[in-house]
Amino acid sequence: MDVQNLSISVGNNPIVRNVSFSIEAGKTLGIVGESGCGKSLTSLAIMGLLEGTQVRLTSGRVIFEGTDILKVSVSERRALLGSRMAMIFQEPMTSLNPVYRIGDQIVEMILQHEPVGRTAAMQRAADLLRRVRIPDPESRLKSFPHQLSGGMRQRVMIAIALASNPVLLIADEPTTALDVTVQAQILDLLEELKTESGMGVILISHDLGVIAQTCHSVAVMYRGQIVEACSTVELFANPLHPYTGGLIVSIPDAYSNVDELNAIPGRVPTIDERISGCAFHPRCHCAKDNCSTQAPQTIQRADHLYQCHYPLEASS
Amino acid sequence: MLAFTIKRILATVPTLIAASMLIFLFIHLIPGDPAAILLGDTATPEEIAVLTKQMGLDQPVYVQYLKWLTNLLQGDLGTSIFFQVPVLSVIADGAETSGFLALMTMIWIIVLGIPIGAIAATKHGTWIDQITSGAAMFAASVPTFWLGLYLILIFAVGLGWLPSSGYPSIFEEGGLANLRYLLLPSLTLAAPNAALIIRLVRASMLDVQREDYVRTARSKGLHPVRVAYKHVFRNALIAVAAAFGFTFAALVSEAVVTETVFSLPGIGRTVVQSILRRDYPVIQGVILVIVVLYMVVNLLVDLAYSWLDPRVSLK
Amino acid sequence: MMVRETPILETEKTRFLSNLLLPFRGRILASIGLAWLVLMAFFAIFAPWITPYDPLAIEPVARLTEPGATHFFGTDHFGRDTFSRCIYGARMALLIGLGTVFVSLTVGGFIGMVSAYFTRIGSVLMRVVDVLMAFPALLLALVLMTLFERSVINTIIVIGIVYTTTTARILYGMVLKLKNEVFVDAAICSGVGHTSILLRHILPNLISPLLVQASFIFAFAQLQAAALDFLGLGLPPEIPSWGNMLSESRIYVTRASWLLIYPGLLIILSVFSMNLVGDAARDSLDPRFKDDIAGV
Numbered sequence: 001m002d003v004q005n006l007s008i009s010v011g012n013n014p015i016v017r018n019v020s021f022s023i024e025a026g027k028t029l030g031i032v033g034e035s036g037c038g039k040s041l042t043s044l045a046i047m048g049l050l051e052g053t054q055v056r057l058t059s060g061r062v063i064f065e066g067t068d069i070l071k072v073s074v075s076e077r078r079a080l081l082g083s084r085m086a087m088i089f090q091e092p093m094t095s096l097n098p099v100y101r102i103g104d105q106i107v108e109m110i111l112q113h114e115p116v117g118r119t120a121a122m123q124r125a126a127d128l129l130r131r132v133r134i135p136d137p138e139s140r141l142k143s144f145p146h147q148l149s150g151g152m153r154q155r156v157m158i159a160i161a162l163a164s165n166p167v168l169l170i171a172d173e174p175t176t177a178l179d180v181t182v183q184a185q186i187l188d189l190l191e192e193l194k195t196e197s198g199m200g201v202i203l204i205s206h207d208l209g210v211i212a213q214t215c216h217s218v219a220v221m222y223r224g225q226i227v228e229a230c231s232t233v234e235l236f237a238n239p240l241h242p243y244t245g246g247l248i249v250s251i252p253d254a255y256s257n258v259d260e261l262n263a264i265p266g267r268v269p270t271i272d273e274r275i276s277g278c279a280f281h282p283r284c285h286c287a288k289d290n291c292s293t294q295a296p297q298t299i300q301r302a303d304h305l306y307q308c309h310y311p312l313e314a315s316s
Numbered sequence: 317m318l319a320f321t322i323k324r325i326l327a328t329v330p331t332l333i334a335a336s337m338l339i340f341l342f343i344h345l346i347p348g349d350p351a352a353i354l355l356g357d358t359a360t361p362e363e364i365a366v367l368t369k370q371m372g373l374d375q376p377v378y379v380q381y382l383k384w385l386t387n388l389l390q391g392d393l394g395t396s397i398f399f400q401v402p403v404l405s406v407i408a409d410g411a412e413t414s415g416f417l418a419l420m421t422m423i424w425i426i427v428l429g430i431p432i433g434a435i436a437a438t439k440h441g442t443w444i445d446q447i448t449s450g451a452a453m454f455a456a457s458v459p460t461f462w463l464g465l466y467l468i469l470i471f472a473v474g475l476g477w478l479p480s481s482g483y484p485s486i487f488e489e490g491g492l493a494n495l496r497y498l499l500l501p502s503l504t505l506a507a508p509n510a511a512l513i514i515r516l517v518r519a520s521m522l523d524v525q526r527e528d529y530v531r532t533a534r535s536k537g538l539h540p541v542r543v544a545y546k547h548v549f550r551n552a553l554i555a556v557a558a559a560f561g562f563t564f565a566a567l568v569s570e571a572v573v574t575e576t577v578f579s580l581p582g583i584g585r586t587v588v589q590s591i592l593r594r595d596y597p598v599i600q601g602v603i604l605v606i607v608v609l610y611m612v613v614n615l616l617v618d619l620a621y622s623w624l625d626p627r628v629s630l631k
Numbered sequence: 632m633m634v635r636e637t638p639i640l641e642t643e644k645t646r647f648l649s650n651l652l653l654p655f656r657g658r659i660l661a662s663i664g665l666a667w668l669v670l671m672a673f674f675a676i677f678a679p680w681i682t683p684y685d686p687l688a689i690e691p692v693a694r695l696t697e698p699g700a701t702h703f704f705g706t707d708h709f710g711r712d713t714f715s716r717c718i719y720g721a722r723m724a725l726l727i728g729l730g731t732v733f734v735s736l737t738v739g740g741f742i743g744m745v746s747a748y749f750t751r752i753g754s755v756l757m758r759v760v761d762v763l764m765a766f767p768a769l770l771l772a773l774v775l776m777t778l779f780e781r782s783v784i785n786t787i788i789v790i791g792i793v794y795t796t797t798t799a800r801i802l803y804g805m806v807l808k809l810k811n812e813v814f815v816d817a818a819i820c821s822g823v824g825h826t827s828i829l830l831r832h833i834l835p836n837l838i839s840p841l842l843v844q845a846s847f848i849f850a851f852a853q854l855q856a857a858a859l860d861f862l863g864l865g866l867p868p869e870i871p872s873w874g875n876m877l878s879e880s881r882i883y884v885t886r887a888s889w890l891l892i893y894p895g896l897l898i899i900l901s902v903f904s905m906n907l908v909g910d911a912a913r914d915s916l917d918p919r920f921k922d923d924i925a926g927v
Binding site for chain 3: 330332333338342345346382395411450453454457458459461462465466469473502511512515538564565566568569570572576587588591592594599606607610611
């Protein structure tokens with residue numbers, strides 16, 4: 001899938017500007033950034049889940065299997081949802097409908113996209129639960145969401161997403177609301193399932209540690225723009241944007257003696273604040289005069305994209 | 317489920333006892349001698365003395381209460397002063413009218429309230445939504461008796477389509493066609509309550525629409541109508557079911573007025589007439605029956621609630 | 632209420648006023664409702680100077696006169712001027728509404744706050760409220776009216792009692808929520824007394840929701856009072872209230888429909904306006920309390 005120059009705004013405030021990235025089958029793309037930088041909106045826009053809100057797509061193309069899915073009709077779009085592309089969300093506690101049994105919620109997805117009978121679908125649902133490593137799937141099908149733990153619910157969400165073998169899975173902060181030990185299990189599960197099925201995965205997270213574990217390539221977002229994009233290895237070895245540098249340095253290192261956390265100074269500006277020049281300059285330690293007046297262009301160095309006048313050099 | 321039901325029934329017992337005490341004490345709150353009030357202005361001192369003895373009014377209050385309660389449990393609600401017949405049979409006389417009126421009103425409320433509210437919610441922000449919510453609030457602002465009088469003026473006096481008052485039993489001549497006598501009263505009674513249900517359905521559907529699981533449903537590629545019906549409406553129904561107990565209370569209050577406007581021989585009009593005639597045993601009896609009914613309705617609402625929402629029965 | 636940044640020069644008074652009017656920004660219907668209520672209040676206060684006739688003056692020659700130049704809204708079966716009686720009716724409506732709001736908010740507010748704050752007394756008090764709430768509103772009012780004589784003050788007390796239970800229940804819920812907030816813990820930790828916590832830390836947060844609730848109680852009270860009047864158990868019959876006017880003219884409506892229409896429309900428009908105002912005000916409330924309000 002190829003996302004080109006996607007822009008989103010609420011009213012007259014642009015929230016996401018000219019975001020472009022692409023993702024191949026069998027690969028995982030990480031999108032990282034602080035909360036409020038527009039990464040979730042981007043994923044909702046790709047899925048077409050923004051209708052009925054005040055959020056509007058202002059420009060861009062999303063090429064999926066050869067067609068621009070932002071241009072196809074609403075019903076064609078719906079046919080893609082769930083069957084070719086699926087999504088799992090941040091809040092497993094609230095993302096399942098509390099009044100229906102787990103089995104019915106998985107079956108609903110299967111029946112929507114495949115001409116099978118209910119019994120067969122229920123059988124498939126049990127298989128799916130087994131695939132996401134839920135013990136005793138037959139009896140779990142009859143459970144209500146509130147009878148399961150957060151990690152279990154997220155596994156159910158993954159089972160629903162996988163029901164029709166999508167080629168693209170968008171995971172929006174899939175582990176943020178979970179305990180650390182459960183987080184690792186879910187990430188491992190996603191990794192295994194991706195290898196099994198060969199689908200592409202977009203993993204959205206604010207946690208570089210999570211990205212480092214699972215992704216092939218990374219896009220770093222700040223205030224609605226991708227400020228740096230490259231392979232995961234390259235990003236950690238050789239960050240060019242000062243924001244990325246700050247994110248990497250702020251990961252607490254278990255082996256060094258930490259007296260002080262290295263945080264990036266300042267905060268993410270709110271969407272209605274207008275910032276001239278580079279959006280990051282008020283918080284940047286390498287900012288010079290022209291950073292506040294002139295917005296940096298996207299520069300490509302080998303396979304490494306970045307937006308900065310004064311990139312960090314390989315030495316750091 | 318059974319344990320929940322039993323627990324819920326037991327929980328109403330203290331409230332029921334307290335309410336019965338209040339209803340019993342009510343006759344003692346009236347300034348003056350209850351026996352004299354019961355017998356009216358023309359009573360002689362001898363008659364008052366006899367009734368005092370007969371009613372046990374010379375005994376301590378708690379003895380009187382226990383005696384009243386024992387009679388109550390045996391189905392004896394006392395005797396009407398005005399009619400000189402058991403209170404229970406006075407209530408039974410009005411039961412058919414009030415029962416059918418309530419039934420027809422409930423049908424109106426459900427048939428009008430729920431779909432209109434749901435449509436307003438799915439068309440949120442459009443002129444359809446604005447007009448329905450505005451109209452619903454307007455309907456909730458109309459006094460019941462005024463609406464009743466106005467409907468009589470239009471449909472009974474003006475157009476002559478429907479009878480303006482009274483209700484012969486369906487067991488008398490006319491049979492089920494006699495229910496047409498209840499058409500205008502039930503519409504009158506339903507209007508403000510349907511309006512409340514419209515606003516409630518709309519508000520709770522809008523709340524549910526913002527839930528994460530609705531987004532999940534949409535991400536499954538479901539048709540919007542299916543999302544609205546299976547996911548949004550089904551969950552919104554939980555809040556609506558909870559409000560039906562409240563609706564019953566409003567219904568009883570307004571039924572008193574409606575039955576008076578349309579001169580229907582129901583329990584509501586009996587209450588008003590008994591109050592005007594100071595027929596205290598009937599007032600006590602009817603109020604008690606209504607309070608018990610109200611509690612039964614609330615019990616049913618709670619059971620419906622736990623059936624609609626699987627999370628409840630666990631608590 | 633919404634917090635907005637305001638220039639420092641603005642005085643407290645103007646800010647209070649603009650805050651009060653904030654819910655009406657962009658809401659045409661609610662603004663019209665507010666204007667109607669202001670007009671009704673004006674009529675109520677200046678009734679003797681506005682009315683062309685004495686509302687009680689009987690004029691047998693002019694019985695059941697149709698609306699026209701001499702009598703705007705026509706006359707009733709005693710020849711009394713309907714327009715003048717309607718204007719005086721606004722007085723009764725205002726009196727009943729304000730009286731009911733006062734009784735229910737003070738008594739109900741006190742019971743609710745005390746019950747939520749001192750839980751031991753609270754469990755008993757709220758049980759009493761529960762029992763009273765087991766009686767449908769109008770029925771409770773009807774039964775209470777049999778204990779009293781028909782008078783303005785008794786009508787206010789009776790309707791007030793009915794809404795006292797609702798107010799107590801609502802306030803109970805809201806205070807329970809606030810009790811668990813950090814600022815209350817902070818006040819307790821700094822050694823502030825119970826009364827002071829209730830009055831200086833909890834109550835100020837409840838002013839806006841209480842005002843919203845008051846507008847709905849005002850509206851409900853009109854409907855209840857009208858129903859009591861109609862059943863002959865409300866205000867004394869000689870008092871020109873909208874409900875009494877409808878009650879008396881009931882048997883003449885086929886001949887004189889104006890007797891039904893004018894007082895009825897006045898009740899409807901006033902209740903509708905109050906509901907619109909309450910609805911607009913509720914929308915600008917702190918979302919924590921929105922669901923607590925019992926309104927239309």
